[in-house]
Amino acid sequence: MTVNIALLGFGTVASGVPFLLQENSTKITAQAGTDIQIAKVLVRDVAEKDVLRAQGHAYDFVTDISAILNDDAIDIVIELMGRIEPAKTFITQALQAKKxxxxxNKDLLAMHGADLLKVAKDNGVALYYEAAVAGGIPILRTLAHSYTADKITKILGVVNGTSNFMMTKMVDEGWTYDEALAEASRLGYAESDPTNDVDGIDAAYKMVILSQFAFGMTIKFDDVRHEGIRHITPEDVKLAQKLGFVIKxxxxxxxxxxxxxxxxVPTFLPKDHQLATVNGVMNAVFVESIGINEAMFYGPGAGQKPTATSVVADVIELAKGIQKGAVLPAFNTFxxxxxxxxxxxxxxKYYFAIETDDKAGQLLHLAELFHAENVSFEQVFQENLGDNRASIAIIAHKMDLNQFDSLVEKISALDGFTLRNTIKVI
Ligand SMILES: NC(=O)c1ccc[n+]([C@@H]2O[C@H](COP(=O)([O-])OP(=O)(O)OC[C@H]3O[C@@H](n4cnc5c(N)ncnc54)[C@H](OP(=O)(O)O)[C@@H]3O)[C@@H](O)[C@H]2O)c1
Structure with a gap:
């Protein structure tokens, strides 16, 4: 028996799939119990087909999805085009065609995963996506299979390589945000529009998916509070260092x-926290639970080979079930x-970075405002910025999210004060 697969898209990750199938063919065939063959590859247009052929790729390239949907020999469709459409339509159609x-595609799964999983269930087929969170770290299957007896209480994750690379440069080299972004772009880590990476959107997509596997609940993307790293300055980084923290x-x-x-959110992590050691483009997911207690899963969050490895592992799981003729289990049943x-x-706890005029009584204004919210200061640092301006950094004692939101609103509205930044403190 041979399990036939079709690739949708032939970009960075997808082109790693045939490479792996070849490089590890003996192990993959033994594990899957069958040969896995690439039957068709969907590319954008005839021009791309010609370019890929000229590069020596001898696959059956097609430009119309129906050539894959109507091919009964194809068992598994691998979507690696990215973005929402046409990926959503093509995946829906493939599931409806019983493939x-x-x-x-974390963007798609975070926004429409529940709908797609329902289509899969209704059609008696499976939708697997290990590579969607922290590309090369096998975290989703671990949560779904190895944590079944445990109760997870908290997940912390450094799950966006681009922003982590930038933060590492800002912490280790004292670079500004703009300098770090320029280097990330030069090295190909940041896209021409880096919004999703630097504003926490990509990481928020991953939190949606992780919430399903770790807690059995689906947090909607719009309900994941997310804030990025644009406002972090070398002064924030220096103060964090002085106090024994790194910002991530x-x-x-x-x-x-x-x-x-x-x-x-940007977070002050104690230097001895395991997540504080996750540097550059590396990712990590830190899991706190009642049984296992603390465990950290560390590895590459992206890259052709790591991501394609997770994709092919999903294919092997599916291939095993296809041969048995059994209905395949859902990827996550919690x-x-x-x-x-x-x-x-x-x-x-939170850090507040505030700028104001350098004159008497300003700190008192802030103290009154915090006092009114029933929040006290843990540490306060004041620095003259020149031009009669002063910077005030406050690390406040613990407060709940209502108190935090209220403080942010009130400081922002306070005449003569600029709330430059807030950072959570772990
Ligand atoms: N790269 C990583 O390390 C990584 C890690 C984890 C997850 N992922 C996810 O994996 C997916 C693929 O990422 P990637 O980095 O491989 O992207 P990529 O290099 O941009 O590859 C995507 C490919 O799909 C093609 N494509 C787009 N729309 C198409 C259509 N309608 N018909 C046919 N082909 C189409 C693109 O062609 P054009 O170039 O002509 O648009 C491109 O060749 C994304 O969902 C991404 O979020 C990637």
């Missing part, structure tokens, strides 16, 4: 008595009603 689907963009999902909550935590139940 299993593998994808690495950290995604967090936590289960509190009232429900779950997810966010992606599901319960989604209940969101109340803001009162979310308590953290």
């Amino acid at each position: 299993h689907v593998v994808t690495a 963009l950290v995604g967090e999902i936590v289960e509190r008595p009232s429900g779950i909550y997810a966010e992606v 599901a319960r009603e989604t209940v969101y935590a109340t803001k009162e139940d979310l308590v953290d």
